[in-house]
Amino acid sequence: DAKTTQPNSMESNEEEPVHLPCNHSTISGTDYIHWYRQLPSQGPEYVIHGLTSNVNNRMASLAIAEDRKSSTLILHRATLRDAAVYYCILRVNYGGSQGNLIFGKGTKLSVKP
Amino acid sequence: DTGVSQDPRHKITKRGQNVTFRCDPISEHNRLYWYRQTLGQGPEFLTYFQNEAQLEKSRLLSDRFSAERPKGSFSTLEIQRTEQGDSAMYLCASSLGDRVNEKLFFGSGTQLSVL
Numbered sequence: 093d094a095k096t097t098q099p100n101s102m103e104s105n106e107e108e109p110v111h112l113p114c115n116h117s118t119i120s121g122t123d124y125i126h127w128y129r130q131l132p133s134q135g136p137e138y139v140i141h142g143l144t145s146n147v148n149n150r151m152a153s154l155a156i157a158e159d160r161k162s163s164t165l166i167l168h169r170a171t172l173r174d175a176a177v178y179y180c181i182l183r184v185n186y187g188g189s190q191g192n193l194i195f196g197k198g199t200k201l202s203v204k205p
Numbered sequence: 206d207t208g209v210s211q212d213p214r215h216k217i218t219k220r221g222q223n224v225t226f227r228c229d230p231i232s233e234h235n236r237l238y239w240y241r242q243t244l245g246q247g248p249e250f251l252t253y254f255q256n257e258a259q260l261e262k263s264r265l266l267s268d269r270f271s272a273e274r275p276k277g278s279f280s281t282l283e284i285q286r287t288e289q290g291d292s293a294m295y296l297c298a299s300s301l302g303d304r305v306n307e308k309l310f311f312g313s314g315t316q317l318s319v320l
Contacts, residue, residue, distance in 0.1 A: 124305065128309075133313070134311075134313055135209070135296050135298070135311025135312050135313055135314055136248060136296075136298075136309070136311050137311065138308040138309060138310070141306070141308075177247075179247055183305075185305075190304035190305055192238075192250045192253065192261070193250070193309065194250060195240075195247030195248045195249070196247050197245070197246060197247055198247055
């Protein structure tokens with residue numbers, strides 16, 4: 093299974109931007125980068141995904157390095173509700189067949205008021 | 206849209222008993238996934254269905270575990286002869302569309318405690 097490396101925890105202040113890093117040096121050309129988050133006592137929630145280009149949606153932005161060996165999830169203005177565990181996941185492409193989402197331990201984000 | 210529904214939310218059982226969990230996916234979602242999560246860990250993939258067909262099972266999944274999705278709608282996950290190591294949160298997710306760009310929608314899970 094493809095591996096990602098994330099910091100165990102990060103802290104942010106409310107209303108400030110947050111940059112959550114992820115390393116995935118073993119990524120292959122057709123592997124997608126997915127981000128999910130898990131709020132306390134809830135199931136994971138989709139955040140964003142991308143292949144090569146940077147992606148934006150209403151929740152966050154995904155910045156992908158040119159060599160694709162790392163990516164950064166950007167929350168533009170953190171709120172208390174963004175406190176969660178954030179998972180960076182490589183979805184491996186096995187010759188046209190998509191692998192499953194394999195979660196690591198993620199980064200626990202704390203947001204201070 | 207009522208989201209993915211799981212029942213029960215909590216289950217306490219004695220070692221050796223059988224338990225069954227139910228998952229109702231979002232209407233018309235053709236894929237359904239089961240994951241298991243223990244404290245401090247990310248969710249671990251167990252199995253998934255496309256419509257009623259079970260297409261993949263984790264190699265780590267014991268023979269005591271069985272899942273069904275008889276009519277391609279709701280799914281059940283049964284654990285026979287439960288062990289204390291089965292204590293975990295069991296999460297169900299559903300999705301629609303191609304697997305490359307699918308977004309998984311998770312339920313809130315069933316917390317199993319085996320005494």
